[in-house]
Amino acid sequence: MAINTNDKRLQILEAAQKMVAEVGIQGVSMQKLANRAGVAAGTIYRYFDDKDHLLEELRQFVVSRMAKAVQEGVDADKPLKEQYRTMWLNIWRVAASNIDSLKTRVQYDSIPSKNSYETREQERKMFAQVDNLFNEGKKQGVFKNLDNEILSGLSLEASVSLARKHALGLYQLDDASLEAAIEASWDAIIKH
Amino acid sequence: MAINTNDKRLQILEAAQKMVAEVGIQGVSMQKLANRAGVAAGTIYRYFDDKDHLLEELRQFVVSRMAKAVQEGVDADKPLKEQYRTMWLNIWRVAASNIDSLKTRVQYDSIPSKNSYETREQERKMFAQVDNLFNEGKKQGVFKNLDNEILSGLSLEASVSLARKHALGLYQLDDASLEAAIEASWDAIIKH
Amino acid sequence: MAINTNDKRLQILEAAQKMVAEVGIQGVSMQKLANRAGVAAGTIYRYFDDKDHLLEELRQFVVSRMAKAVQEGVDADKPLKEQYRTMWLNIWRVAASNIDSLKTRVQYDSIPSKNSYETREQERKMFAQVDNLFNEGKKQGVFKNLDNEILSGLSLEASVSLARKHALGLYQLDDASLEAAIEASWDAIIKH
């Protein structure tokens, strides 16, 4: 039963994610979501207080998935550069293989998030390996001595930025350019 | 008289920009916008076909303002580094002085833009000085030989990314960090 | 329970018919109809896709009722003339007893009916006894050898036409005139 309960939550969240990807957040109505999830409209309210809470949870749900995807296959024992490259390409892959996911990213940014401290902290923990990478790099004297937030903004965010342009069809990157971009963004965070 | 017509359009667009900044795109209803702009609901429809067209025009309106702000005070005769720094700080300033503007940026990305080629091209021209900077840098052999889109994603987008975090109160940057961030992002695009 | 569903549909259609009779089709707004039917505005949309579909169904609903009223008490075993007289008076009665019904008739003609073949065929079947009457009359050599559509236009439509004038108060018919009119219209379709 406990599992069933979670199943239904999951069922709803999965359906919600798909809908957001397809029609945007504005296109998600509780009625349609219910249909898509295969439950009655009223049922959603047994698992989520209201639409705002549902979207808030959905946001975390998606961020969590993103975090896993970004850090997948990252081995802390491998050289920093290799870890970095893996993350960079993971981000890119998420965009390339599934356009919706990135289109999605922007969508979730527009959720009127409460951005409570708790929420932020929770999301930070999801990207622990990213933090580890930056911490280790600074410890070894390879990276510039800047806060992780800044290092991230200088490097990995570039991947997000380029991937979005790519996903929206505004700009095409070939493999060589991709490698060059990884190198260049690496230049931003290492000492020279 | 001809100016009056433009005045009312402007009046509506200004009000719309403010509303988007305050309550997000989803929070903008035609009725509320009318109240905010000090016109009757029906009046909006004399100047814009429907809500979609209004948002599309608003998007261009805002992008245009952004472009002006970003390139303000940039002198093509000054050293590249100085031009770059000016732009970087302009972006930052827009965020720092007016939190809404940046929160806004994400909002506009979620507008179901037609992203027609024309629209894209129009927006490109607005950032002509940015393009000039990158072109000149490559010509002088100072910058890496990458497309402007990539160079921009590696450098100025970092400003946007950091400014957003700053604006959302997720992270605070002091002046020293700011200068360091500028230097670091510069490292991403120059040859080493 | 299944009946409840039909009840609400019926409730709405009944209210709609009354409103059309009272204020004309143009006077029917979804909000007012909801009030009249004793349901919430949104409820109507659970039973009808939109206003157009509602009116289309209302049309069929009313035509069906008309057909029943016109053919009520018509006995195929009775002489043709008697059957004819019964129908003629039925039409008249509908008009006399309930002014709205006829005023209504014109209203429904102005519904942007799709007049699809299906719709037409469906309505034809509702007037089966009228067709039977004309067919039998021609078979017996009593009626002129004309299509039923024409025979109907020459005879029963006269009842409709006169009843409308009567209902609108444009002209008054006494019983003697009524009988004379029946005889006269009978003259139009029989052989001489």
Add this chain to the structure above:
Amino acid sequence: MAINTNDKRLQILEAAQKMVAEVGIQGVSMQKLANRAGVAAGTIYRYFDDKDHLLEELRQFVVSRMAKAVQEGVDADKPLKEQYRTMWLNIWRVAASNIDSLKTRVQYDSIPSKNSYETREQERKMFAQVDNLFNEGKKQGVFKNLDNEILSGLSLEASVSLARKHALGLYQLDDASLEAAIEASWDAIIKH
């Protein structure tokens, strides 16, 4: 000047008639009518008190044209039967040559006409030749001794009824059937 004034009235009425024929009464808005008539929206209100009055006048305008068309070429010196046939065919012709006119007829019936006595009387006078025909027929002992309203309902209305079905594409009449229908409706009003 006086003529110019009438010109503009006429201009508006003409445009209104066309619009009604094309999009139905419900489709006529004052703004669109103004465009169609080539005047400003406000101008209409110099010639008509409001929309209701405009429609009322339009109704008379159209009825007047109809009357002229129906009685065109009718010569009081010719035999009754010939006069009758001419009118019958005139009605038919209006329908056949200009579908809009008849579709129009129903439209005007749905105008919330005040049907004031004056209005009725005015419209009666427009059809003077029809009255003359019936009066003469009764005087000569050829027609049944029924009120003209009834005679009209028994005979000419059949033309209207059949023409409408024809115009709406619900039923097709060939020339032979047409002649037969004229004969049959003649049978309805003559003594046997």
Add this chain to the structure above:
DNA sequence: TATGAATGAGACTTCATTCAT
């Protein structure tokens, strides 16, 4: 007299949420 920008009421429709079953 003519214009047409502006108004704001009201039309149709959707949607988050509730509640009897």
Add this chain to the structure above:
DNA sequence: TATGAATGAAGTCTCATTCAT
């Protein structure tokens, strides 16, 4: 726990009418 019919507020848009020019 789950359902889904019902609600009614709120959204987008149209339109008859007015009024300063």
